[in-house]
């Protein structure tokens with residue numbers, strides 16, 4: 163494990179240019195941000211107040227009306243240009259992501275790819291997902307029913323520090339294409355990356371007032387944001403998700419929450435064990451394990467446990483840990499003292515209670531103030547904190563299990579249900595995956611196969627979330643549906659001259675007959691026939 167040259171800095175002028183994109187009154191106090199690699203100053207952003215949030219939402223609300231009136235093709239053109247700009251400017255984005263989060267360049271690149279791919283996915287599909295559709299009417303032939311999607315209005319986005327680029331704007335792109343305005347509150351540890359992501363949206367042609375960024379403390383700005391917006395998209399911890407859910411509930415606004423996980427991997431005896439051990443390294447330690455869908459528990463069938471454990475431990479020991487803006491590190495730094503503290507506490511508690519360290523296990527202040535080695539543990543028992551609590555760091559526990567039934571039962575024994583992985587044959591693995599209580603399950607991959615399937619919904623069961631991102635679900639949630647039903651020939655009530663009892667008999671007879679009406683295959687498959695666009 164070696165050290166490379168220290169980080170390039172953002173530069174005071176560039177920091178000021180990005181900070182100027184924050185919607186804040188001129189005299190606001192400012193907060194400095196520092197690089198996790200070496201503690202050097204990145205820049206300062208305003209500490210926004212409730213007044214700034216109110217101003218941001220008011221301006222966004224005015225801009226939203228004109229935006230919603232623009233044809234979908236004009237909105238999707240912005241997302242296409244955004245995709246191109248994110249890829250063209252990736253070098254600067256990668257530098258900034260690394261400077262603010264301390265992650266490796268390869269992990270930073272996952273963000274760039276994710277943002278570009280999500281923007282292009284919704285540019286290509288928003289019109290299809292949001293098209294008005296015919297639905298089956300109340301009375302065949304007499305009622306024609308159409309469902310329309312209208313934008314919610316202003317969408318609030320509260321994003322975390324771990325994927326500061328993509329989680330700041332990829333959910334927002336879907337909201338924008340659905341005709342909404344957005345007010346974003348990024349995590350206080352990574353405002354500059356979020357601002358750079360938003361700057362590119364403006365350069366892609368997004369009207370300036372349609373997207374506002376407020377920077378500052380979540381518990382201070384969160385209530386005023388939730389108090390003013392029409393929908394909230396939250397990504398962060400389960401603890402904060404519960405607070406936000408209460409606040410949204412009081413206002414009766416919709417929300418979507420992507421929360422924590424304690425994600426399991428199952429390795430069965432019929433798996434390619436060497437491949438599983440090699441790929442598990444990425445599944446566990448991508449972004450220094452500070453990834454909601456990364457693996458923190460591995461259940462291995464008895465017959466192949468020893469082979470897997472020794473191959474995996476060897477791969478973990480061979481990982482290169484380093485700071486700096488180069489491609490050669492397998493893993494970077496932790497983001498903060500708080501994260502480092504949790505990782506050290508989980509490992510220390512496990513070891514004190516009898517767990518064995520197969521690889522790693524130590525902080526590495528020689529590399530930087532916030533470095534911790536990728537760590538594999540075995541002999542973890544239920545009374546250890548690491549067994550059930552989310553570490554959100556580079557720590558994974560290996561468990562020997564008798565058979566697949568025990569593996570599935572233990573994988574499901576968690577308050578969380580975000581992501582899981584199974585290593586087996588494709589057929590056996592995909593059958594077993596359906597028995598896992600999780601929102602995404604990957605067969606012979608850690609997390610990227612399901613996450614990168616942008617046309618499919620992504621999100622958690624149980625304490626891992628409410629709502630979904632990606633796919634149809636990830637854009638329809640930013641709309642209000644409206645059902646317009648037109649009744650022809652006769653109303654759905656007793657015609658003049660027919661008494662109530664006779665009409666009730668006729669209605670009952672009609673329901674019995676309707677039971678045998680043919681199912682329209684297309685209606686069944688698509689959830690509705692598309693209505694021809696008027697413009």
Ligand code: NAD
Pocket residue numbers: 320321322323324325347348349350378379380381382383384385397398399400401402403405406419420421422423453454552554580622626627
């Ligand atoms: P966090 O909940 O502390 O912070 C996330 C965001 O919420 C930040 O912007 C923060 O400022 C804001 N916030 C904090 N308290 C708030 C409050 N009372 N009201 C309003 N906003 C508030 O989360 P974190 O610890 O910084 O992030 C890591 C967590 O996020 C982990 O649990 C991880 O699993 C989860 N996460 C989930 C996903 C997912 O897609 N499921 C993705 C990334 C991270």
